[in-house]
Amino acid sequence: MDRLVSVLDRWQARGRIAHFWLRDDDAVAPTPALSRLLDLSSRHRVPVTLAVIPAEAGSSLAGFLAGRPAVDVALHGWSHxxxxxxxxxxxxxxxxxxHGAMLExxxxxxxxLKALFGDQFLPMLVPPWNRIDTGLLPHLGEAGIETLSVxxxxxxxxxxxxxxxxxxxDWHGTRGCRAAGDIVTDVIARLAAMEARGGVMGLLTHHLVHDEAAWIFLDAFFAATARHPACRWATLADLTGGQGDPAQAPASSRS
Ligand SMILES: [Zn+2]
Structure with missing residues (x-):
């Protein structure tokens, strides 16, 4: 984690802000794991976008998320x-x-999701398994979708x-948390790409399958980044709300 803090220190020295966002997939109902994720993220003031599976989601999840302004909801396919x-x-x-069947x-x-979650729902599609037929992309607007996240x-x-x-x-190995150093290496690589081309750094989690190491990693990752002056954890609304590209925002716009 020290390597990441050093990189953020360099961003700070140049007066730049790196935008991070957290996407957590597969929510359908309130569970102890979801409570743990939301408690942990809110303790560090990290907003969360939950990719919710619409076919299975119901009013229990809507009631659980109501009144949590730091939680946005996105569309995780139809039934996964x-x-x-x-x-x-x-x-x-x-x-x-x-295409017609999928768009329907x-x-x-x-x-x-709009009926269940109201303004917490933002029209972003998170395709299950992060895969989608590219031929479908020009038609997503017909289903009311404005943003895609893979x-x-x-x-x-x-x-x-x-x-x-x-x-x-680590989906293909332990099915638990990856080695912390490997995750940090990916984040640093993304920050390097952002220095050259802009953009944001998205962290992907799956609360239902986190082992203890995953929770420990997230706690440490949030602790290292959330209060760093060069890091800003953004809501999905920040990233898609028509405020311009936050990655291009000057440091002086920092609040
Ligand atoms: Zn999924």
Whole structure:
């Protein structure tokens, strides 16, 4: 974590601010793990965007999140169902179904989340497994979607993209938290890319599968960054609310 603080110190010395955001996936209902995530993030004043699975979400989650202004809700596909063939990477929004059918689901999901979460819902799509047929992208507006969030560097697309860039989970190995040093290396690499090209640093978490190491990492990561003068944890509304590109905002706009 010291390496990351050193990088942020250099940003501070140059009067620059690095915008971070937190995306946590797969919420459908209040659980002890979700409480733990929201308690931890609010203790460090880190806003959270929850990617909620609309088919399964209901009023219990809406009631639980109501009155938490630091929590935004995004659309996590429709039912997080895999439509890919065996042997293929899992996808709900891949090239396996007609665009019309997928857009209908997404539209229904957006309407449902808006009804449940009101202004906490922002029209951002987080495709399950971070995969989506690129042919669908020009049509997302038809389902009311204004922003797309996947994993990895943003690519040119016919829709605004706000991605995540560092994933704390080791999906293919231990299925627990990755080594802290490896996650920090990813964050530092993203900061280097941001120095050259702008943008924001998205951290990806999955509260339902966090092991103890994941919680310990997040606590340490938030502690190292949230009060650093060169880091600002942004809400999704900050990043998409038409205030211009926050990554380009001068340091003097810091509040
Ligand atoms: Zn998911």
């Amino acid at each position: 169902q895999n439509h890919a063939s065996p042997g293929e990477k899992k996808q709900e929004l891949g090239r396996h179904r007609a 689901e997404l539209s229904e999901g957006a309407v449902k 994993f990895g560097p943003e690519k040119p697309a016919p829709v605004r993209m706000v991605n995540t860039h560092a994933d704390i989970m």
